[in-house]
Amino acid sequence: MFFVVVKGRRLVLHLVILLWTLGGVFSLWSWLTRPYPAPRIGIEGASAALVEQLFGKEQIREIVFGSAPELLIRLGDGKLDYLVELDTPTPGLISSYLGQLVPAVVVSFFDERMEMDLEGLLSLIDREPHQVLVSDALSLPGFPWSNIPVQYLPSSAVVDQLQMEQGKVGVIPLQDRSPAVRVLPLSGVTPLQTNPPYPLSRSLYLSHPPESLPQQLKDRVTKHQELQGISPDPWGNQITMLAVGDIMLDRDVKKVGLQKGWEHIFSEVAPRIRQADLALANLESPIGDKGHFINMFQAPPDAMAGVAYAGFDVVSLANNHTLDYHHAGMFETMRLLQEHGIEWVGAGKDIHEARTPLIKEVDGVKIGFLAYTEMWFVYSREPISWEATLDEPGVAPADVDMVVEDVKKLRDLVDCLIVTVHWGKEYVHEPTLEQQKLARAAVDAGADLVLGHHPHVLQGIEFYKRGVIVYSMGNFVFDLNRPKTWETMILEFSLSATGPLDMTVIPVYIFGVQPRILTGSHKDAVYRQIRDFSRQID
Structure with missing residues (x-):
């Protein structure tokens, strides 16, 4: 009897140990296989x-x-x-x-300050902290604004407030910048370059x-992996794009091209243009020897070598001169562009092709181009439809509904979306209401940049929501005998996978028919005009 009881107790004990062991193994396995919670x-x-x-x-x-x-x-x-x-x-x-965390000191684009020293920033923070707008991503210890009642806002709100002149200076992470603000060098050092070290940078x-x-x-x-961050790289994955206005290569321009060579016309600006990863222009005259005269311009075939030498990668054909030598002249222009490795947008064998976007990928950044022209100023000596139709060649018309539809279709396919439009009144520095309506509708639909031409003179720049609208870049190569048409500009943009980051206005002047980049007081005078035209836009 005693033996049976003892044996029974051992059996129970063994059973308890077994159950305890199984429970421990199960608990351990549950712990081992249970996913980690969010950190x-x-x-x-x-x-x-x-x-x-x-x-x-x-x-x-x-x-x-x-x-x-x-x-x-x-x-x-x-x-x-x-x-x-x-x-x-x-x-x-x-x-x-x-x-690297790189806090960039920024001001509204047309602010007259071009740089700031660290002492000046510290003084402004101390004297007028409410005028210093700091990104809430920079609400951290160890910065000059720490423990001081500056205004902390999201980076996008800092940009918006500076545009509305609601602060004197902003500080945002470098990668959060947009063309509506300019990055100021601090004590002579720009954060846009990695060397020399920027005073506010931190690891x-x-x-x-x-x-x-x-x-x-x-x-x-x-198979757990450590938390992976999105490493901030303020300098990575960026390209430069240059944009200019009208290039017309007939009349007096042709005379110079035939006498001195087509490269001569662009020789003063080509080094700067060729430095860019991408360059865009409006080609205002057909090129070639095909077709017959129905309006004004046609440059000889050799003129295309000048456009290629200058460094242009993309041209808009959506304008009121592309069909000056009828359909054959337009198609010959396209053939020569292709022969020289230059792509085009805004015209085609029918309306579908004319509206088709051009998408280019450069160093991992996808850029989409659309081009249109207003039709009210188109003139032809023959009754053809300048506007492309379902079965007739031509250009893409600047119809608001059409532009909005095309932009929305393209938006999710590219990182940067650029719309270029031939529009407005000639020799007038103020954009029309129609220009403003179309441009803002394009930005509302998703365009990043809206770049205009046709007035032959400069018009202002508007920062509308998250977009940049340049109402007229003016002429770039032309022969008009009006001094105001000789003032022009090159626009330089930094583009990234998150959209446009920077814009630089480079004042240019047309000497004879040759554009040259300005320096000194002449440069300052043209820049002030662009700034004044911009500030007058309602």
Whole structure:
């Protein structure tokens, strides 16, 4: 009897041990295979904006603010998973370099200041902190504005407020800039270049404690990967694009081209144009020896060598002279463009082709082009439809509904969307209401840049919502005998996978028929005119 009882107790004990062991194994397996929850991230500062930019809201469970000692204690107690650290990571933690945080000092585009020194910035922050607009992503310790009642806003709001002259200066992460603001060099150093070091730049690190052996085992079982940030690269994946206005290569321009060579016409500006990754112009005259005269212009076939020498990659054919030598003249122009490796947009064998966008990818940045022309100023000595139709060649008309439809179709296919339009009244510096309506509708539909030509003179630049509207870039190569038509410009844009970042206005003057980049007081005078025309736009 005693033997049976003892044996029964051992059996129960063994059963308990077995169940306990199985329970432990099951619990361990459940722990090993259970996915990690979204991480808790700590940062010194008063805003979640930087952390959300680095990792995205969907990857984060909680963002915790505090001093460095407080955050390190929470990390050691297991109440945090990661720390975002500035400048130098904490010894003993596992740290990975995230990238550079580059706070750029910006002003509204036509602000007269061209640079600022660090002492001037510090003085402005001290005297008028309410006039200093700082991105909430930069609400961090160790900056000149830390612990001072400056205005913290999202980067986009900083840009908007500066446009409305609601602040004197803004500070935003360099990658958040847009053409509506200009980046100022600080103490002679621009943040747009990596060397020399910019005074406000700081390094970012992501740190976490060393993992225990059980955690390493869990990582292997779950194939867990460490939190991956979107490394801020303020200088990466950018290209430059230049844009100019009307190029007409007939009449007096042709005389110079035949006498001195077509390259001579562009020789003063070609080095600058060829430096760009992409260059755009409006080709105002057909080129070739085909077709017959029905309006005004046709340049000889050799003229195309001058356009190619200048460095242009894309031209708009949507204008009131593309069909000056009928359909055959337009198609010969297209053939010569193709022969010289230049692409075109805005014209075609029918309306479908004329409206078809040109998409180019340069160094990983996709740029889409659309081109149109107003039709009210078109003149022809023969009754042809300048506007392309379902079964007739021609150009794309600047119809608002058509433009909006095309922009919406193209928007999700490209990083930067550019609409170029031949429009407005000749020799008038103010855009028409029709120009403004069409341009703003294009931006509302998704256009980043709207670039205009045809008036033969300069018109203003408008920063509308997130878009840039240049109502007239003026002539670039032309022979008109009116001094105001000799003032022109090259526009230089920095383009990225997130859209346009910068715009630079380069004043130019046409000497005879040859455009030259201006310097000194003449440059300043033309720039002031562009600024004044821009400020007059309602």
